[in-house]
Amino acid sequence: MFSRTAEYALRTTSFLGSRPTTNLTTEEIATATKVPPAYLSKVIQSLRKAGLVDSRRGASGGVKLNKDPEDITILEIINAVDPIERIDRCPLGLAAHGVQLCPMHSQLDEALASIEEIFGATTLADVLDDPAGSAKRCTFPRSPKKTRRTARSR
Amino acid sequence: MFSRTAEYALRTTSFLGSRPTTNLTTEEIATATKVPPAYLSKVIQSLRKAGLVDSRRGASGGVKLNKDPEDITILEIINAVDPIERIDRCPLGLAAHGVQLCPMHSQLDEALASIEEIFGATTLADVLDDPAGSAKRCTFPRSPKKTRRTARSR
Numbered sequence: 003m004f005s006r007t008a009e010y011a012l013r014t015t016s017f018l019g020s021r022p023t024t025n026l027t028t029e030e031i032a033t034a035t036k037v038p039p040a041y042l043s044k045v046i047q048s049l050r051k052a053g054l055v056d057s058r059r060g061a062s063g064g065v066k067l068n069k070d071p072e073d074i075t076i077l078e079i080i081n082a083v084d085p086i087e088r089i090d091r092c093p094l095g096l097a098a099h100g101v102q103l104c105p106m107h108s109q110l111d112e113a114l115a116s117i118e119e120i121f122g123a124t125t126l127a128d129v130l131d132d133p134a135g136s137a138k139r140c141t142f143p144r145s146p147k148k149t150r151r152t153a154r155s156r
Numbered sequence: 157m158f159s160r161t162a163e164y165a166l167r168t169t170s171f172l173g174s175r176p177t178t179n180l181t182t183e184e185i186a187t188a189t190k191v192p193p194a195y196l197s198k199v200i201q202s203l204r205k206a207g208l209v210d211s212r213r214g215a216s217g218g219v220k221l222n223k224d225p226e227d228i229t230i231l232e233i234i235n236a237v238d239p240i241e242r243i244d245r246c247p248l249g250l251a252a253h254g255v256q257l258c259p260m261h262s263q264l265d266e267a268l269a270s271i272e273e274i275f276g277a278t279t280l281a282d283v284l285d286d287p288a289g290s291a292k293r294c295t296f297p298r299s300p301k302k303t304r305r306t307a308r309s310r
Contacts, residue, residue, distance in 0.1 A: 003157060003240055003271065004264055009247060016260050036248050076263065086157055093163060094190050106170050106283040109230065110158055113274045117157065120267045129260040 004080070010037045010045050011083040012076070018055060019071040019126045025064025045083055052082030071130055077121035086121075088114050158234070164191045164199050165237040166230070166283075172209060173225040173280045179218025199237055206236030225284055231275035240275075242268050 013035040018026065028046065032039045046065055049055040056068045067074070080086060089103060089111040103111060167189040172180065182200065186193045200219055203209040210222045221228070234240060243257060243265040257265060 003268060009264075012260055012264070013248070094167070104283075106166055109274075109278055109283050110163075110166070113271050114157060116270050116274060117267050120263075120270060124263055129258075129263050 005084045007041075007045060008080045008084045010035070010041060011049060011079050013037060014042065014045055015049065015054065015067065015074065015079050015126055016129065018065065018067045019074075019130050022067060022071065025058070025062070025066050027064055031065060048083045049079070052078065054078060054082055067126075071127035072125050074126040075122050076124045076126065076129065077118060079126065080121060086114055086118055088118075159238045161195075161199060161202075162234045162238045164189070164195060165203060165233050167191060168196065168199055169203065169208065169221065169228065169233050169280055170283065172219065172221045173228075173284050176221060176225070179212070179216070179220050181218055185219060202237045203233070206232065208232060208236055221280075225281035226279050228280040229276050230278045230280065230283065231272060233280065234275060240268055240272055242272075 014031055014037060017031055017034050028039060028042055031037070031046075032042050035042070037045065046055060046057055050057045054068055054074055055065055057063075057065045077086070089107050092103065093107060168185055168191060171185055171188050182193060182196055185191070185200075186196050189196070191199065200209060200211055204211045208222055208228055209219055211217075211219045231240070243261050246257065247261060
């Protein structure tokens with residue numbers, strides 16, 4: 003039901019959110035998220051157009067989130083690459099219906115509204131956190147903290 | 157978000173539900189629902205396999221619902237042609253995750269569960285009815301009753 007493109011965009015932003023201070027190369031993102039590189043470039047382009055990521059070429063360039071994970075909703079990420087299209091008029095183009103939906107299409111639109119509501123109320127930060135500690139993210143873990151990086155004994 | 161196939165299956169069953177006692181030809185259904193005939197044949201085949209419609213060839217043949225509209229849920233119709241696939245294991249195939257989803261995929265699966273819940277609780281009869289009388293169905297209206305058919309003055 004959710005497109006491959008949406009899934010890839012979520013993996014990408016999820017990974018970027020786990021490395022908020024780092025400019026990442028597309029190769030690094032592709033490896034971590036298992037998104038095919040050519041597909042990833044298109045996804046990043048769409049996310050950039052939507053203002054969700056910053057992408058710069060060059061030696062000091064790379065890709066990173068343009069906002070804090072707390073300020074990006076799942077809905078924004080999905081809509082950046084594969085927008086949820088609400089049903090705002092009769093899909094059959096029946097003149098008698100116009101913008102007034104029949105019960106069936108009202109029902110479908112209601113389901114779409116529910117999805118928008120769920121995803122609009124969830125931020126990227128929410129899905130990066132794992133209060134229960136029961137499942138790891140589907141991306142590489144956060145960069146180890148400096149204190150840990152120097153603690154060679156661990 | 158909902159596939160064209162799902163949309164077509166809903167239009168088809170909605171139309172069949174509005175003519176429960178009639179064997180309809182695929183041409184009649186295609187005209188009423190605006191589903192391309194070749195596409196319609198595939199949709200009907202899937203609905204037949206799922207036991208939702210009865211389809212017979214021949215002079216007295218045709219297509220009709222195999223159950224009462226009250227006994228068919230929207231979920232059954234969608235699942236007959238384009239099943240809602242819940243996320244039951246890590247889509248990245250990460251061995252560390254297995255069947256334990258990360259927060260992001262849990263969130264997606266939760267949205268899918270909501271859709272299943274909405275559509276599982278709604279029957280075809282529900283979307284054929286229009287309590288408010290505000291919108292017509294996206295199919296031809298029910299066959300006129302005999303009393304009306306003979307009332308030429310109307």
